Amino acid sequence: MLRRDVVKLSVAAALALGAAGLRPAMAADMPAPFDKPEEVTIALVRYLSTGDFFQAYLSGVEKQAAALGVDLRIFDSRQDAALQADMVDQAIALGVDGIIIQHGLTEAMSDAAQRAVDAGIKVVAFDVNVENDQIPQIEQSDYMLGKLALEQAIKDNGDSFTAGYVYVPGIAPLDRRNTAWQETKQEHPGIREAAMFGTMDNPIANSVANQARAVLQGYPDITVMFAPYDEFAKGVKIAVDEAGLNQDISIYSADVSTADISAMREPDSAWAATVATNPAVVGETCVRSLAMLLAGEDPGAQVIVPPTLITRDFLNENDIKNMDDLGAKMPQFAHADVSVPEWMPLPARD
Incomplete structure (x- = not known):
């Protein structure tokens, strides 16, 4: 049984997001297993979730998962290292195809990540060192x-x-x-x-x-x-x-x-x-990197999303009020051309 901390983004929700303006996944043009995306399940196992950064990151994960048409399960440990490791085991027990480990403590997550790999599950790690050469490390530099x-x-x-x-x-x-x-x-x-x-x-x-x-x-x-x-x-x-x-x-x-x-x-x-970096873009990159692994492709041992300097003076001079304004004035902030194979469907830009 799933814990109350687990949220599911179903195929129906993915289609709803697609109807909201995301570029839909074209299954006929996709490599296995994404030729049948409704059969693919991925999990996001979070250590940190407090603050706007992590809400935007989650939005990016959800949108990219929706563009692929896959089933997304979200596990939120709320900074409980032991619970996060337990949630990796829950994801393994559910039989997910891939796991994104988002932040965490090395001593808690290295063994848990290895258990997922041993179970034949593809894993990527964002901003947590799981000490495993088989797991791509995604970071914001x-x-x-x-x-x-x-x-x-x-x-x-x-x-x-x-x-x-x-x-x-x-x-x-x-x-x-x-x-x-x-x-x-x-x-x-x-x-x-x-x-x-x-x-x-x-x-x-x-x-x-x-x-x-x-x-x-x-x-x-x-x-x-x-x-x-x-x-x-x-x-x-x-x-x-x-x-x-x-x-x-x-x-x-x-x-x-x-x-x-x-x-x-x-x-x-x-x-x-x-x-x-744009946290939504980082979330999208995590899902794309995991999808590449599932499709038998190599995103690289380290996947780097480049950062941008943002000063108070720049914000004031350009009257930037929100993240959309920032992306419009800083194109390098709005999208990262990272882990983007030709077959990959992307969320439409607002």
Whole structure:
């Protein structure tokens, strides 16, 4: 029996999405097993789901699955590592054809991922290191997300400043962004890390805000906050605004959503820049990469979706209000030509 955490996107729902304007899958032109897409079931097993980024990511997964015409099962562990591993086993027991593992902890997911592979199930992993050469790793080039944000911080503030850093170790994308932070500090000795803090406790933004309040009180010389996850940045911004320091501190982050754009564009917002991929595009890429495996094709050991720098000044100068506006002004943000074989049906662009 399925848990209440599991949501099913049926073929009927896929057809409904198709009627809403998505390019339909043409089964006659598709390789096996997608010549009979109604017989294909894939699972998305999530560790993180809080925040606009993950809602947009899920939308991309759903739309690409609908374009293929496959059955999609969604398992949401809500940051419970043991439950996520159990959900992989549930997906295996259901007899799914493929699994997308979305985020998670290596120690919890490596064995679970191997069990899926041993069961003959195709697996891709997004932003989680499952330590398995048979499983393509899909990422946003998280190192570059961190590096580009820090380059902008140095451009805006010089290479000598006191910083607060929001980080939770053990999360693959945050660990990759941390590499960029550690390298940047070595390359620019004038950058001093006054405090490192962070939590993944829900609601993440509010929990980080509670920590940031104490950090700002304890380290009044902080002028830069590096918060390389938008929920972290939201939390820092709450604390900075409450302290009335929005003109004294600049926030640099990763990831973007319509809510983030609104927060960045507030008068005198401290949120100066973020670096992001379109989360919906990342979701689509995960499904396409898995579909390639199911069709006997190789998407590559690493599937990289390139990131884009987005500054507060750019948003204001172009009057960008939402993700659609951002895609229109930044074509490289609207689509990634990654894992797109000729036979692959794609969601229609709005």
